[in-house]
Amino acid sequence: MGDLRTSGVDGRERAMGAEELFFSTTDRRGVIRQGNSVFVRISGYSLDELVGAPHNTVRHPDMPAGLFRLIWDRLNAGRPVGAYMKNRTKDGGSYWVFAVISPLHDGYVSVRMAPCGPLFEFAKRVYAQALRLEREAVQRDGMNRHDAALLGMAEIEASLWKRGYASYEEFMLHVLPQEVSARSRLRKRGYARPGAQGSIAEVLSGTGALDGMLDELVGRLAGYQKLGEELSTTSAKVLDIAHRLNASVAAATEASELVAESAPVLANVARVMAGPMNKAVDALERLQTEFGRLRTDVAHLRFQISLASLYNDMAAAFAAEVFDRVAPPESLTAVPLLCDAAGSCIAEMSEQVQRVNAALRDIAHLVTQTGTSLEEFRRFIGQWRNLVLRHDAGRVLGDKVHPIDEEISVSWEWMELLRNLGRQYESAIVPCDPALLQTHLNKIRIAPASL
Known part of the structure; x- marks a missing residue:
């Protein structure tokens, strides 16, 4: 033509x-x-x-x-x-x-x-x-x-x-x-047709059940997306503080050298506490990378769910059109093809769900790792501050001590918020049953065969 x-x-x-x-x-x-x-x-x-x-x-x-x-x-x-x-x-x-x-x-x-x-x-x-x-x-x-x-x-x-x-x-x-x-x-x-019977009723029943499962997945992802935005903002704030604390470690080391002869232990503690601080910064930087990966995986998952939902809607629309006598019964022959298209989406969704759940676990682990490192650093910095008092080094160190105190005070409030969000990630999981989704699809697919 x-x-x-x-x-x-x-x-x-x-x-x-x-x-x-x-x-x-x-x-x-x-x-x-x-x-x-x-x-x-x-x-x-x-x-x-x-x-x-x-x-x-x-x-x-x-x-x-x-x-x-x-x-x-x-x-x-x-x-x-x-x-x-x-x-x-x-x-x-x-x-x-x-x-x-x-x-x-x-x-x-x-x-x-x-x-x-x-x-x-x-x-x-x-x-x-x-x-x-x-x-x-x-x-x-x-x-x-x-x-x-x-x-x-x-x-x-x-x-x-x-x-x-x-x-x-x-x-x-x-x-x-x-x-x-x-x-x-x-x-x-919607596409509900209470008076439908036979193949039309089977297609509409199957698409309705599938639509409910896909809607639940979308709702879960919306919740995780909001949680992810909160955690991303909080971790960025903690990372910024951690960078400043890292600079404070350098300041503490420099300050300790001023009293090296009278209080050599200060310099030793200052050098040791750099270790957990570096680990915390490293974990927080990797956390930002993981957020990027999670956002990408969630975006792909939302796309596949939306695609499956659209093909499912189209199958329901065909059944409703036939019931309403807007389209001939033969148009239901397109339903199996739409089921195949939705089936491809579900297969991709299954892989994406595994990636998203793995990312959620990795993020929770990194938050815990960050907290452990910062707690270790806190112990060392506290020990260092006590040593400053014990050796009466405050007079010599002067203003070099104050920025360290201020950064430590600010950091723990944000760290506690990060931990609370991290605990939510520990229990977070995207529930997806590809086999059940596929079962609904199979019922929809074979329904037109009885025409």
């Missing part, structure tokens, strides 16, 4: 409901194999026109080529991708979606939803700037389209970096959970 893009662009925007989901599958060349009733209604094409046509039939000229380079780089690497997209309707209008695309079997499966998240407007501005650069490079500078796409991709990544995202992947990992969460809040109704 040839390219259907025969109409112009009239600037009119179409809106889709917060509860609606597009669905389509393509082969590896991007030729459409399947679509759902929402895709048909919003695009203005019939299903017969869409099936067999290239998916870029609905590509809008306002989209920068650089974004598609980012998308295909991930897809060609076998990884799912999410992106805001502006598409074109048959009559020349347009509509915005947040699209999620996953490689699956010998093609791709895509689910699209109405953009609701707070970064949507930002993404539109980024795209507009990238598109301007691409067009100028081609029209004014004679650059070929391949190189212009690379220029646009670099511009998108640079804009994201200025916003605080290290890469497009980091942006995407943040945005998909935002969009799924926003959609859940705005949905006018």
